[in-house]
Amino acid sequence: MGMNEKTESVNTAACGKTSMSIGVCYFPEHWPEDRWESDIEAMADCGIEYVRMGEFAWSRFEPEPGQYDTAWLERVVDLIGDHGMKAVLCTPTATPPKWLVDRYPEIRQTERDGTVREWGSRRHYCFNSETYRQETERIVTELADRFAQNPTVVGWQTDNEYGVHGTLRCYCDNCSAAFGEWLREKYGDVETLNETWGTDFWSQHHTSFDEIEAPGHTPTDHHPSRLLDYYRFTSDRVRDYNRLQADVLREANEEWFVTHNFMFDFTELDAFDVGSDLDFASWDVYPTGFAQSKPESEQTAADLRIGDLAQTALHHDLYRNAADGPFWIMEQQPGSINWPPTTSQPAEGAMRLWAHHAVAHGCDVVSYFRWRRCQQGQEQYHSGLRRADGAPDRGYHDAAWAADEFEELAVGERAQPDPSVAAVFDYESHWALEKVDMGPTFDYASHFATVYEALRGRSVGVDIVPRDADFRAYDAVVVPALHVLDDEAADRLAAFVRDGGSLLTTARTGEKTPGNQLHPTAPGPLADLVGATVDNHESHATDTLETTVEYDGDTFEYHTWGEWLSPDAAAVVGKHRGGVGDGRPAITHRSVGDGSVTYLGVWPDEALADAVVTDVLAAGGVEHLDSPLPDRVQVAERDGLTWVFNYGAHAVETDLPAGDIVVGDATVPAYDLTVFEGAATDITVEES
Ligand code: GAL
Numbered sequence: 001m002g003m004n005e006k007t008e009s010v011n012t013a014a015c016g017k018t019s020m021s022i023g024v025c026y027f028p029e030h031w032p033e034d035r036w037e038s039d040i041e042a043m044a045d046c047g048i049e050y051v052r053m054g055e056f057a058w059s060r061f062e063p064e065p066g067q068y069d070t071a072w073l074e075r076v077v078d079l080i081g082d083h084g085m086k087a088v089l090c091t092p093t094a095t096p097p098k099w100l101v102d103r104y105p106e107i108r109q110t111e112r113d114g115t116v117r118e119w120g121s122r123r124h125y126c127f128n129s130e131t132y133r134q135e136t137e138r139i140v141t142e143l144a145d146r147f148a149q150n151p152t153v154v155g156w157q158t159d160n161e162y163g164v165h166g167t168l169r170c171y172c173d174n175c176s177a178a179f180g181e182w183l184r185e186k187y188g189d190v191e192t193l194n195e196t197w198g199t200d201f202w203s204q205h206h207t208s209f210d211e212i213e214a215p216g217h218t219p220t221d222h223h224p225s226r227l228l229d230y231y232r233f234t235s236d237r238v239r240d241y242n243r244l245q246a247d248v249l250r251e252a253n254e255e256w257f258v259t260h261n262f263m264f265d266f267t268e269l270d271a272f273d274v275g276s277d278l279d280f281a282s283w284d285v286y287p288t289g290f291a292q293s294k295p296e297s298e299q300t301a302a303d304l305r306i307g308d309l310a311q312t313a314l315h316h317d318l319y320r321n322a323a324d325g326p327f328w329i330m331e332q333q334p335g336s337i338n339w340p341p342t343t344s345q346p347a348e349g350a351m352r353l354w355a356h357h358a359v360a361h362g363c364d365v366v367s368y369f370r371w372r373r374c375q376q377g378q379e380q381y382h383s384g385l386r387r388a389d390g391a392p393d394r395g396y397h398d399a400a401w402a403a404d405e406f407e408e409l410a411v412g413e414r415a416q417p418d419p420s421v422a423a424v425f426d427y428e429s430h431w432a433l434e435k436v437d438m439g440p441t442f443d444y445a446s447h448f449a450t451v452y453e454a455l456r457g458r459s460v461g462v463d464i465v466p467r468d469a470d471f472r473a474y475d476a477v478v479v480p481a482l483h484v485l486d487d488e489a490a491d492r493l494a495a496f497v498r499d500g501g502s503l504l505t506t507a508r509t510g511e512k513t514p515g516n517q518l519h520p521t522a523p524g525p526l527a528d529l530v531g532a533t534v535d536n537h538e539s540h541a542t543d544t545l546e547t548t549v550e551y552d553g554d555t556f557e558y559h560t561w562g563e564w565l566s567p568d569a570a571a572v573v574g575k576h577r578g579g580v581g582d583g584r585p586a587i588t589h590r591s592v593g594d595g596s597v598t599y600l601g602v603w604p605d606e607a608l609a610d611a612v613v614t615d616v617l618a619a620g621g622v623e624h625l626d627s628p629l630p631d632r633v634q635v636a637e638r639d640g641l642t643w644v645f646n647y648g649a650h651a652v653e654t655d656l657p658a659g660d661i662v663v664g665d666a667t668v669p670a671y672d673l674t675v676f677e678g679a680a681t682d683i684t685v686e687e688s
Contacts, residue, residue: 021412022355022403023050023088023367024385025331028076029060030374035390036076039371042386044083046396047403051080052330052367054143055090055160056122059097062139070146081152088367089153091140091245094160095122100135107132110172113217121378122160123167127234127241128178140245144252155257157330158245161284162238162260168268169234171214180212182233196515197225224435225516228484231431235270243277261330262319264290264311267445270427272466275323282330283319284369287312287354289333289340296341302632302649304344306353306671309632309647310453316361317452318425318464325416329358331369334395335383343381347671351398352405353645356673359406360636360643362416368399405663409675414639419461420475420622423452426467429483432516433508440541442508442561444481447603451480451506454609458624459635459680460617471496476620478504478613482526485510490525497529498593502620504613505530506600507537507561522563523599530599531569531590538562538581546579549586549602552615556608562586563601570599574612587612595619623681630687633668637680644674644685651688 024043028036043051054061054073062068077087101108101119107129109117117124125132147153162168187193190206199205204223206212215222215230246258257279262271264286275281287307291299294308319327332354336343347353355366373384373393385396406412430444455462455478463474467489471477477496482489482505490510497503510523511534521527522534539561540547547558551574562576565585574587588599596619600612610628617624629635632648646652646668656666656676664674667688676683 021049021365022047022399022406023052023328023365024048024371024399025052025367025369026076026371027056027374028053028072029057030376031372033072033075037079038390039386040076040079040083040085043371044085046385046400047407048085048399050086050088050154050365050367052088052090052157054092055157056092056095058092058095058100058139061092061143062097065099065103068142068146070143074146074150077147077150077152085152086154087150087152088155088157089143089147090157091136091143091159091249093125093136093139093245096125096132096135104129104131104135106172106174107135108172109167109170110175112171112215114171117167121165123165126170126172126174127168127237128170128172128174130174133241133244136241137244137248140248141252144249148252153256155259155279156249157282158242158249158258158260160261161263162242162274163266163269164263168238169231171216175214176212178237179214179230179233180209182236183212183229184209186229197223197229198515198517199223221435224432227435228428228432228516231268231434232428235268235273235427238269239273239277242274246277259323259328259330262322264315265293265445267427267430271319271322272427278323280325280327280364281319281322282328283315284331285312285315285329285354285358286331286333286337287350288344288346289337292340292342300649302647302671304342305347305649306350306647309357309634309645310449310456312354312357313361313456313634313636314449314452314464316358316363317462320362320416321463321465326362326364328365328367329355329363330367332358332366334368334370334385334399335393337383338379338381346394349398349401350671351395352402353671353673355399355402356405356643356675357636357645359411360638360641360645362638364412366402368395409641409662411638411641414641417461417636417638419463421455421460421617421620422463422465422469422471422474422477423448423455424467424469424477424479424482425464426482426484428514429481432484432512433481440539440560442481442539442603444483447506448480450604450606450609451478451504451613454606454613455617456634457610457628458614458617459629459683460622460624461637461680468492471501472499474501475622476502476504476616478616479509480506481508482510483508484512484514484516485519485524485526486514487525490529493526494529494592497595497597500594502595502616502622503597504600504616505597507563507602509599529590529592529597530588531592531597532565532567532585532588532599534601535564535566535584537564546577546581547602548577549574549608550577551587551608551611554611556611557605558602558608559605560603562603565599565601573598574600623679625681625684627684629685633685635680635683635685640677642676642678642680642683644668644676644683646670646672653686653688655684
């Protein structure tokens with residue numbers, strides 16, 4: 001049975017119906033026992049079907065070493081079952097208790113400068129501590145065995161948000177030793193490592209794997225090859241740690257699903273890799289908080305009220321594909337939140353809009369965080385669906401509203417989105433570009449988002465996939481900045497093109513070998529397919545230098561990075577205009593076999609990204625809108641139903657006939673949505 005089948009059968013069998021579900025995160029340990037029943041009754045009234053619990057409760061499960069107490073949670077789970085709902089439990093490993101840290105101080109994390117991370121918040125453990133792995137196995141086995149026969153428990157979340165608060169990469173002695181072993185396994189003998197990294201530079205030759213250290217604090221940059229391997233190693237080790245937990249859980253009950261809650265803009269952990277051990281991926285969605293990751297000068301009122309549409313959509317498409325789909329929202333923002341720089345009240349209806357957004361992208365369950373605002377601890381200023389006194393808050397009404405609509409739309413019966421375009425997201429390229437020796441930061445994820453947003457701007461659905469995905473399922477594939485490139489990936493892309501696919505690849509592709517040394521020319525092993533090489537490049541911190549290109553008779557702007565191309569078999573379709581690079585090739589196109597490849601040698605502005613992407617779609621025969629959607633508007637299609645999302649502060653007009661509309665209206669108000677029967681490209685949307 002495939003993972004999809006398993007997930008679907010768990011969901012439908014578990015709740016006895018096939019509609020999309022609403023869930024909630026609950027912390028019964030924060031409340032007196034005599035409140036549990038009224039809380040759980042109110043959850044059922046709201047239409048909630050899944051209750052997630054336990055992720056930080058280790059000190060309640062094991063108050064003293066070896067003395068377990070799960071009776072309290074069993075009583076809560078029984079109440080949940082009595083009210084016709086299902087329980088999702090979490091392993092409590094994100095918060096090792098005080099007695100455990102005192103007993104084994106070596107499990108604590110160490111920062112790059114040697115500072116030890118003390119007990120007192122969360123995520124203070126090191127993934128490479130063998131002691132912590134043993135303690136993890138012990139507590140997870142104990143909990144799994146105690147709930148294995150409980151029919152209300154349908155699955156588990158492992159740990160909680162691996163790596164949040166900058167905790168994925170640790171620099172302690174355990175990590176140094178484990179890194180040495182990981183390298184020994186990868187390279188076999190130390191001379192192969194020296195050759196792959198190129199260690200004659202600055203006397204960085206290694207004589208043995210025993211002398212390897214985690215890349216700690218140094219006067220200036222670390223060797224880029226050491227860093228890239230360290231980033232691979234840290235991601236691999238978290239994957240192994242997650243696998244340890246998943247294996248224990250499946251051993252106890254093979255019917256359980258196992259998932260993990262990933263995060264926004266978190267690129268230190270390869271989600272595709274971890275996802276291969278999960279039944280489905282989940283992620284945690286806090287749009288008004290995420291939007292505040294933009295520079296303050298770029299944040300709009302709409303960002304603070306509803307968040308950034310494109311950011312959220314991109315992560316839905318990423319995590320839908322991280323474990324072969326579908327996906328869950330394990331934590332959905334319930335109202336105002338405590339952790340961003342400022343605490344804004346979300347727009348009216350925002351908590352319903354966010355749930356619809358996830359569902360349109362293939363989500364099965366939207367679980368709100370948290371049930372009830374908490375009076376103790378670090379998150380007192382974070383709202384819940386209910387207030388601290390138990391009265392309904394804004395999110396409760398929105399969650400009930402969304403639950404009713406999902407039932408009416410029977411979205412759970414609809415197949416997953418089925419895009420004909422894939423975008424390759426490559427964690428290794430991101431890691432290699434984390435440290436750039438020149439110019440402004442070439443942020444891989446932002447560059448990727450530029451291309452992704454251009455596709456979505458034309459109402460085109462996108463699967464975000466790893467470099468080793470099966471491209472044959474797609475008509476067009478976009479590969480922004482595939483910086484680290486080997487022959488295998490290049491050959492697979494070439495086969496896709498020869499077989500009729502339309503490929504777009506962009507600046508900084510194929511600059512580096514897997515060892516993070518330069519290829520003699522970029523785009524490295526893809527040069528033959530592209531039919532051009534990169535002759536020279538420059539980076540742009542400001543508007544001081546000329547950044548204009550001519551493409552298809554129009555002029556456009558670019559920023560951050562520009563390349564001068566040297567075509568061989570490719571046609572030049574875009575040229576630099578002005579300045580020292582005037583007239584030099586910037587964009588090339590080449591037909592190969594039954595398909596074609598476009599190389600875009602600059603970081604395009606929105607208009608240039610739209611122009612190039614539209615041509616790439618046309619070359620692949622992918623249906624798309626004739627003109628781009630208005631800013632902050634996107635359209636998402638799922639099996640015959642299409643959602644129009646307006647994350648803008650003003651209404652927009654569609655040309656939808658009333659008979660096709662199933663939710664909303666032809667005019668989509670600010671911060672609202674319309675759902676219609678039809679395809680994403682059957683529509684025009686204009687600003688009012
Ligand atoms: C998440 C985390 C939760 C809670 C929440 C607050 O990142 O998983 O435990 O802290 O943020 O918004």
